[in-house]
Amino acid sequence: MTNNTHAPGPLAGIRVLDLTWVLAGPYAAMILCDLGAEVVKVERPPHGDVARTTGPFVNNESMYFQSVNRGKKSISIDLRSDEGRNLFLHLVDQADVVMENFTPGVMDKLGIGPEALLARNPRLIFASTSGFGQTGPWRDKPALDIIVQGMGGVMSITGYPDEPPARPGTSIGDICGGLYTAVGILAALREREQSGQGQSVDISMLDCQIAILENAVARYYATGEEPGPLGTRHPSATPFQAFPTSDGWIVVALSWGIATQWEIFCAELGLPELVGDERFDTSFKRTENHAELEPLLFDATRKRSTDHWVSTLAPYGIPIGPLNTIGQAVQQEQIAAREMITTVQHPVAGEVTMAASPLKLSRTPGRVYGYGPQFGQDTVNVLSEWLxxxxxxxxxxxxxGIVLTEGGPDIAAYLSA
Structure with missing residues (x-):
């Protein structure tokens, strides 16, 4: 693969005004930025994105903010003032994309909603990310990640049976909303090449949670039964879960349709008698009789180490891996080979380490272009270059007080309060 990190990204020349904050919208804008778009974060005075006050902190700089705002520029404009709003409208004239994730109606109240901006710039892509979307009876309700996870059913199938509901370990309500927003923007930009016209993109975080339920929706409508939490198990394939070892855990997923893998698995676990057991001779039966099978497999896998099972079963082509901690995951040789951890130099925080872009295009790969901006640091340059x-x-x-060129939250005071 040719990886020219100095080549312009595939979105070079695309200008984005990013009014989003916290996670869902900034994550979408980060993807566009990693692909080479010029993303200008438009922050509200006097403190900007509330993510700047979210830890962990290094030298009073938020690493949370850095992780999803890398490579962007920052300007601060008071959109509540007539002069600030007029300034923003002139920036819109030069933009390809405007992004926002306020509660529906906020942008319209400011006079900068999609109808007004598309009338001014017909080629504009106006992307809105909200909890429930721009239509429907719940459009005006606020929502955060855990709300849409709960209302979207995701938490009802996460965790273990007979235990309290569990939230997935990452903010998939926000992340999925951000991913779909980025896809929607890219699709609208592609369509604009054909029609010459812009359009609005309406992404509901709740919609996105429904979209990622995949076979849970299929199971519900096919059987009429409510899917429930299964721990690490798969609803229709067995073995397909985490197994304890003498020093940790492994994850195993036997491939569909390869009967010999079950035979090999049983032989290596010292359980050859299971192969001829009618309760377990197909994946369907193993799933149906999982309560009887799991203790037998657990007792066997606990006897040896994680490394033993991985080195023993992997050569047979059985999908297997260690269940890693975050520290173990980021230090794997495959992650290093794929250059998935990168560092940037921040003027205050120093060297900042973060996940890199997974978009490995052969000529124009995604990459991290720089650190997350300090509040208002690019106001002078953007107004000069764009207007x-x-x-x-x-x-x-x-x-x-129409614009700010520096400032932001006082993190030292915030942390000591």
């Missing part, structure tokens, strides 16, 4: 506004005029706007 040809002289630094002296930007200084006047700053003196009037």
């Amino acid at each position: 040809d506004i002289a630094p002296e005029e930007t200084e006047r706007l700053a003196d009037a």
Whole structure:
């Protein structure tokens, strides 16, 4: 694979005004930025994105903020003022994409909703990410990650039977909303090449949770039964779960349709008698009789180490791996070979380590272009480059409180409060 990290990204030349905050919207904008778009984060004075106040912190800089805002620029404009709003509208004239994740109606109240902006710039892509979308009886309700996870059914199938509901270990309500927002924007940009017209993109985080339920929805409608939590198990394939070892855990997933893998698995576990047991001779029967099978397999896998099972079963082509901690996961040689951990130099925090882009295009791969911006650091340059506004005029706007060129939350005071 040719990986020219100095080549312009596939979205080079695309200008994005990013009004999003916290996670779902910034994650989508991060994807566009990793692909080479010029993403300008438009932050509200005086403190900007609330993610700046979310830990962990290094030298009072939020690493949470850094992780989803890397490579972006930051400007601060008071959109509640007439002059600030007019300034933003002129930026919209030069933009390809506007992104926001406010509660529906907020942008319209400011006079910068999709109808107004598309009338001004017909080629604009206006992307909205919200809890419940721009239509429907719940459109005005606020929502955060755990709300849509709960309402979308995801938490009802997460965790173990007869235990309290569990939230997945990552914010998939926000992350899925961000991923689908990025896909929607890319699709709209592609369609614009054909039609010459922009359009609005309406992403509901709740919709996205329904979309990722995949076979849970199919099972519900096919059987009429409510799917429930299964721990690490698969609902229709066995073995397909985590197994304890003498020093940790392994994850095993026998391939569909390869009967010999079950025979090999049983032989290596020292349980050859299971192969001829009618209760377990097909994946369907193994799933049906899982309660009887699991203790037998657990007793066997506990006798040897994680490394033993991986090195023994992997050569047979059986899908297997260690169940890693985060520290173990990021230090794997495969992750290093794929360059999935990268560092950037931040002017205050110093060297910042973060996940890299997984978008490995052969000529124009995704990559991290720099650190997450400090509040308002690019206001002067963006107004100059996009609108040809002289630094002296930007200084006047700053003196009037229309824009800010520096500032942000006082993290030291925030942490000591």
